[in-house]
Amino acid sequence: MSEHVLRMQGISKRFPGVHALDQVQLNVRKGTVHALMGENGAGKSTLMKCLIGIYAPDSGTIEFKGQEIRIGNTHHALSMGISMIHQELSPIPHMTVAENIFLGREPLTWYGLVDMRELNRRTRELLGRLGIAVAPEKKMVELSIANTQLVEIAKAISYDSSLIVMDEPTSAITEAEVANLHNIIRSLRSRGVSIIYITHKMDEVFNICDEVTVLRDGRYVGTNPIQALSHDLLIQKMVGRELTAMFHKEETPIAExxxxxxxxxxxxxxxxxxxxxxxxxxxxxxxxxxxxxxxxxxxxxxxxxxxxxxxxxxxxxxxxxxxxxxxxxxxxxxxxxxxxxxxxx
Ligand SMILES: Nc1ncnc2c1ncn2[C@@H]1O[C@H](COP(=O)(O)OP(=O)(O)O)[C@@H](O)[C@H]1O
Ligand SMILES: [Mg+2]
Known part of the structure; x- marks a missing residue:
């Protein structure tokens, strides 16, 4: 197996009244897709926000490409080669698709204005390469949630990062679009890019991921290669009890x-x-x-x-x-x- 591109050790983070992360670790190998799993509230998004500098962890160390790093903000993370698809989509509604994707790094004309033609051309090229059928000139407000999510995906990939965090990237898109995303991920992986993939969808994990780390109630449960796991075993790790206890059927009277x-x-x-x-x-x-x-x-x-x-x-x-x-x-x-x-x- 390849070496680790990312090592997060002993990460803790408290919010008022919540111990969101308690001594959590996450080790991701180069050129692999690493699933981060756990029930709602387990701490997955918080851990990723500690990685990309949205939150400062209360304790712990982060090593990226063999060097200890301390990331202060998302710009810093991007400049180090770490980008993220966020669970909460937050496009700037009245900007176009192209403006959203290249926000803060727009191509300029020789007299210093945004070169709209070049901006749209680059966006069309990017979306075309990724097989995403959205017009660069469209305003974000005009897009469906699915297309908004696809633009968010394209944006994260456009930075040519070596580590991409995908926090529930498929919550709004169709099965065909999921299959397309998985092909994009495979091609990124073959070029040595590492992906941290957060989802609740078991079939996606077994389809695309190489290793799985499970969190429960803000604590580290374990990391396993996907071959060592079954659906039942994975759910058991996530919920912390035997499956049989999960769905007990209650009789309810049929009413009017x-x-x-x-x-x-x-x-x-x-x-x-x-x-x-x-x-x-x-x-x-x-x-x-x-x-x-x-x-x-x-x-x-x-x-x-x-x-x-x-x-x-x-x-x-x-x-x-x-x-x-x-x-x-x-x-x-x-x-x-x-x-x-x-x-x-
Ligand atoms: N900004 C915040 N302020 C207070 N509590 C938070 C904040 N973000 C997350 N939490 C809490 O931290 C815990 C972990 O949340 P989160 O990381 O979003 O879980 P997950 O992504 O695994 O569903 C939850 O109990 C959540 O309510
Ligand atoms: Mg989350």
Whole structure:
């Protein structure tokens, strides 16, 4: 096995009331994809923010390419060859895709202004090379969450870093886009780039990763080559107990229907009919792009329907806008809570 490009040892970080990291270690080999796993709140993002200089760890050492380093901010990290795809997407909404990607390192014309043609050309070349179909001139606000995530990925890769941290990079993209990202990762790896890959998706870990480090409640559990792990073993390490205890089934009585959606059609779905009963958790499944979000947003009154009726407690209701829904006692927790989930008044 190759030598370590990164060694983080004894890293601790406290926030008021939370011991987010307690003596954690992470050792990543050159030219490998290293999964960092653990349940929500285990400390994965905090550890990565300590690496790239967003947080200063309370204790511990970081060695990069054999030298102890102390990174003060993300610029410093980038200049050392470490970039990161953040879990929380935070594009600058009114800038274009190209401006976002090359922010702070725009090509200039000979009289010192941003060379828009060159900027767009470089962006088109980068996105084309990565197989990402987004126009450089588009404003970030106009992009879907999936495309926003793809631009974030392109940006992190564009720095030609030797270590790229990917914090849940596939939470919003389609299966085809995940497959494309994995091909990009394989090609980076073959050129000696190291990747730290954070995800909850087991199949992605087994598909792309070479080694796995598991954290639990801010503590280091262990590091193993992927060949030494099975799905069950990995989950067991993450949750810290046997699998059998995880999903125990509770009997719930079948109650009366509360919401009845009949023959509902909208922009991306047709003829949807279902009932949701009192006390029920009702799942809506489908691939990315299948129309799940559209369906729920249309029911809630965000988009107009083209056919269908809604009954609440057996009575027909007319929902034309979100305020009608709210009046009838419905609430919608949106996919992107930062962008569309705020109702300010
Ligand atoms: N900026 C912060 N201030 C206070 N607590 C935080 C902050 N960031 C993370 N935490 C807490 O630290 C713990 C680890 O969080 P995080 O690193 O985001 O976990 P993960 O990425 O594994 O889901 C959690 O208990 C979280 O609530
Ligand atoms: Mg996280």
């Amino acid at each position: 229907p509360i919401l009845y959606v009949r023959n509902y059609s909208g922009k991306r779905f047709r003829g949807v009919t279902f009932q949701v009963r009192r006390g029920e958790i009702f799942g809506v499944a489908g691939l990315m792009g299948a129309g799940r979000t559209e369906l729920l947003e249309t029911i809630f009154g965000v988009h107009p329907r083209t056919s269908g009726e809604i009954y609440l407690h057996g009575k027909r209701v007319e929902i034309r806008r979100p305020s009608d829904s709210i009046q009838h006692g419905l609430a919608l927790l949106t996919e992107d809570r930062k962008l569309s989930g705020l109702y300010l008044n």
